[in-house]
Amino acid sequence: MAQTATELTVWIGGAAGDGIASAGESFVKACSRSGYHVFAYNSYQSVIRGGHVCMHIRIGTHKVYTQGDELDYLIALNADSLRRYGKRVMPGGAIFYNTDKFQATPEHAGRDVQLVGLPVMELVGNQLMQNTALLGALMQVLGLDAAAIRRLIQERFQKKGEAVITANLEAFDKSAEYAKAKSRPGTIRVGAGDGQRRPIAGGNPMMGFGALAAGCRFYSAYPMTPASSLLHWLVKFAAKTGLLVKQCEDEISALNMAIGAGHVGVRAMTGTSGGGFALMTEAVGEASMTETPVVIVEAQRGGPSTGLPTKTEQGDLFQLLGASQGDYPRAIFAPRTLQECYDMTILAFNIAERYQCPVLLATDLYLAERLETFEGVNITQVPIERGELVTQGDGSYRRFLITKTGVSPRALPGTPGTVYTAATDEHDEDGIVISDVFTNPAIRVKMMEKRMRKMEFLVKDLPPPELTGPQDADLTLVGWGSTYQVMLEAMEAMNHGGLSAKGGSASGGTVNVLCLRVVWPFQAAEVRSLLERCKLTMSVEANFTGQIVKLIRMETGLSIRHHLRKYDGEPFEPRQVIEQARKILQTKPRESVVATVVSDEGIPPDFSPIESPANGAEVSRQH
Amino acid sequence: MAHVKDYIGKVKPDWCPGCGDFAVLNALQRALAELDIAPHTVQVVSGIGCSSNLPGFIHAYGFHGLHGRSLPVASGARLGNTDLTVIATGGDGDGYGIGVGHFVHTCRRNINMTYIVMDNQVYGLTTGQASPTTEKDIRTKSTPEGTIEIALNPVGLALVCGATYVARGFSGDHLHLAQLMKGAIEHKGFAVVDVFSPCVTYNKHNTYPWFRERVYKLEDEKHDTSDFRLAVEKSFEWGARIPLGLFYKVERPTYEDEEPALRSGIPLARQPLERPDLAAIMEDFI
The missing domain is CATH 3.40.50.970 (Thiamin diphosphate (ThDP)-binding fold, Pyr/PP domains)
Known part of the structure; x- marks a missing residue:
């Protein structure tokens, strides 16, 4: 079966220059304004025209942490996308395409997948409106309210004038009608949104x-x-x-x-x-x-x-x-x-x-x-802390005054009576350079210690690391930064069976997450005490050598036991984390396991980078 | 009225006796005094090199930064507080070697600040290697058989990159130099003053007497400072006669004039940090 009725995924695949980002953003914003939680990730290449681009969009009636790893509905803007992803579309899903460009046949798709081909030229009279037309058909088959996306079409084409807006709205409506007449409603549905207009960024x-x-x-x-x-x-x-x-x-x-x-x-x-x-x-x-x-x-x-x-x-x-x-x-x-x-x-x-x-x-x-x-952020009481600022001096001011915290009161250029020079060479409290003729080991030592003393205080002003999830879990996923949410999704799926397809029953144990947001100064005491409470550990990191693992060991002396790594350029998929976590929990290996996962981008076996990536389009690079 | 002594820093310069940079420091102090600019409103920025030690020797706010990076720091300081008189100083290695990329683009930008380059045609602080302005075939510590590259033309480069005040002075005539600096500081736009500032220790070729035999003043020959092509032509004059003085001056809107964030006239550094408009920005996400 497909994913639960609380969420679904849409991929829009094509070549760079096909307008995937703007079509995708219209759909995404229509959903976020209609009370859904949305997550979209655009996989693209370093090319301005041509190549292969695929936007992965996931919408849900609950918080969705990642782009997910299943495909329910595919908009294939070129035959390449159909070949890459067609077979992955879940039963009950559909593939949308422009019949003027290529033909899709049942062998391109999996079982019980609808092919919704639009004769774009005949329907709307202009290939430029292909994306609008395909969105119209998509919304119809998904059974989503079209009001929000019609409004977005108006916003998007506002600068181009009333004629362009009208043409696009007509293209949208005609395509929706066509889809209504010629196709079945999709059987993978997402429940009604909660009516909130959520910000998206x-x-x-x-x-x-x-x-x-x-x-x-x-x-x-x-x-x-x-x-x-x-x-x-x-x-x-x-x-x-x-x-x-x-x-x-x-x-x-x-x-x-x-x-x-x-x-x-x-x-x-x-x-x-x-x-x-x-x-x-x-x-x-x-x-x-x-x-x-x-x-x-x-x-x-x-x-x-x-x-x-x-x-x-x-x-x-x-x-x-x-x-x-x-x-x-x-x-x-x-x-x-x-x-x-x-x-x-x-x-x-x-x-x-x-x-x-x-x-x-x-x-x-x-x-x-x-x-x-995302849910609303605090915009009414933003904390602003500048530290001590000197606004008037009498000539005795010392810019780099040695203090208990290492922080010296700061005077800004333009302030009378506090003139100083800030130098990158070693200097004394007064800012006078000691590197040339007056090198003074004692002053050097004091100034180094003054600056470094800041770290002792700074470390106390930062949010502490935390174990997310059940504190006594059987396995702790360890990482830093952006892998947090994929770990959270894996954790929830395994602990609660939140995603039925992935199941929690056979996990072999519970999971929690230690994901660092402060890298330096390293909160060694806190991280050590958290890790000492953990049973099994597995790092989840998007690099080759396990960099956060090295830093943790360097600073705490503790080693993370098992490792899941990815360096193919694509983000972790929840399933990849769940499968490896489950394997570790079920087999409890004695030796440290270092596993690597790779995303399947459906690259055809006969793919050659030497071939022109676009149909005669001029190719330029993005760096 | 300010006096030269108001600009004398706490530290006595540690340049070699006879170094051309003494005269540059002195001329800058004189120019600031004559313009009556309060020391606490002056921000001097330098890089690394003998001449880049200047901020430590002058009574004004100083920033003595990385090798070659004085112009970006000075640009940020000036854009951050347009109430400040910003002066970048340094040497030929700092400005025309490692920092030449910044020099090219700062000329284009026309930020209202002054750049004084103490050009001694050698790397002094690193004990005498060839610099970008070392003449061809000169033997230095790094070119024992003589330099193979030709010398860079700083005045010409400043001109073609769009600097709006381009002058050259000589440490052997500090009163003339002070007048060029005064003009540079008063000029609304990016002003470049290249200064022949002989290195008495490592440059045995371009010495005070060598320059004295050759230099002449453009103003003595009724040079037209509004003639761009003539200025470029003059910048290539080298050998028996070498011109000093103001090569070119033009009024062009400054970066500050055209930057929307500076239209209010209130320096960025003095604007409140609290924002009342966050809710409106938040709407963009919906």
Whole structure:
């Protein structure tokens, strides 16, 4: 049987340039406005036209944590998508396609799957409206209320004028009527939504929103997937909110500009991915040495090097930890959810200013670019903590005064009587450089200790790690950042049999989750005490070497027993986590098990990257 | 009225005796005093190198950052607080070598700030290697057989990249240099002052006497500072005669003028952090 009546999945597959993202977003928003919980993940390639793109959309009457791993309804915008995914469509589902482009036959699909072919040209008279037409048929077969999506069509084409809106609405309606006449209602149905209009976003917009809420006034960046959509989201609100967005010549400039703005008292942020962060690293230490607050977003993608530009991975942990030379105070957070993308960005600005140091926010493509509904975030009482600011001096001010906490009262340039120089060379309390002629080992030691002392206090100001789920579970899933929700879904399925297809009965035990959101300073005492309570442990990490496992062992001396890893660029699927967790629980292996899972993207056996990916379309790359 | 001594920092410069940078520091202090700009409203930003130690020697806010990165930090500081007079300083290695990418783009941007480059045509702090402005065939510690590359033309580069005030001074004439700096600071836009600032320790070729025999002032020859092509032509004049003075000056809207976030006129650093408009932004997610 198909998935339960509380949720269903729709995939929209085609080539880049087919308008998948916009069609998908219309459908997604129509659902989020109609009282459903939604999760969408767009799997795409580093190509602007051609290639293969598939948006995985899951909607439910309950919270949906991931894109899921089943396929109920497929919109195939090209024959390639039909070949890749047709057989995966669940019995009772349907495949939608444009009969002007290709023909589908029953052998393309699984048992009891409807083929809904639309003669787009004959129906709506314009191939440009193919996606609108297919959405019309989809909504009809799903039996979902079309009001919300009709409204979205109006919003989407508003700028193009009334004629385009009318044409698209007509295309939508005619296709829905056609589907009503020529096809059966789908038997995989989702129950009625709860009527709430839920907000929907990805990690990047949520971090941008958090930054605005925290009073960020300066964002400098160099474009790089998957951080670019943070730049795009922020610049959309720049004029309205008085945020200065500066596209720079490179990432070195981006971070140094943010540091310049931070130095004069502006809450400043920059964002990039692993390659850009590699260029920024020297300036991370610069911010810490000059005690300048700055926030840096690192949205990870598949490495090494330029690696997989449009794919997800959690492979940069040690680059984040190892960035810049020498020992210096800083914090590294790894938000796990959209809510935390917002909250921890605000926290990052407060920590950066209170402790006068850089704060790094690590996400990845999967968290940054997903679309997910979320419950309301706190926008009425945003905590803003700047630390002590000196507004007038008498000339005796010492910018880098040695204090108990290591934090020195801060004076901003422009303040009378507090003139100082902030130097990246070692300096004394007064900011006077001791590296040239006055090198003084005693002062050096005091200044190093002063800066590093911040970490002792900073660590106490961070949200503690926690075990999610039953505290005495038989197996603990361990990870960091974006894999949180797939672990939660696996946990709920195994503990409660929440998803009937996956079942909880034969699990062999219960599961809980230890997923870190604070990477540095490492909360060693808390993590150790949580891990000591755990029975079996299994890490779930999207990288090759098990990076968080290494960090945990380094900081606590404790080893995670078993491991599930993925480095194919696609996110974990719930089933992959459940199957391995179940195997560990049932077999209780004596030796440490390191398992690797790979997503099946339905790539045809005769696939060749040498062939032109699009039908004569000009191909350009996205980096 | 401010006085030169108001800009004297706590630390005595530790440059080699006879270093051209003393005159640059002195000229900058004089220019600021003559313009009567309060020290606490001045932000000096530098990178790394002998000349980049300057912020420590002047009484003003300073940021002594990474090698080659003075211009991005200065740009961020200036955009962050437009009430500040921002001056970036450094050497030829810092600005024309490791930091030349930033130089090119900062010229394009026309942010209202001044960039003073103490050009000694050698890497001094790292003990005498060839720099981007070292002349061809000069023997240095890293080029014992003579440099193979030709020297970069900083004035020409500034011009073609769009700097709106481009001048060259000489440490051997600090009063003239101070006037060029005054003009640069007063200029509304990105002003570049390249300064021949001889390294008495490592550059035995481009010495004070070497320059004195060759330099002349553009203003003495009634140079038209609004003629871009002439300025570019003059920037290539090298050898028997080397021009000093203001090559080119033009008014163009600054980055600050055209940046929407700065339209209110209130510096970003002085704007409140609390936001009343979050609910409206939230609507975008629905």
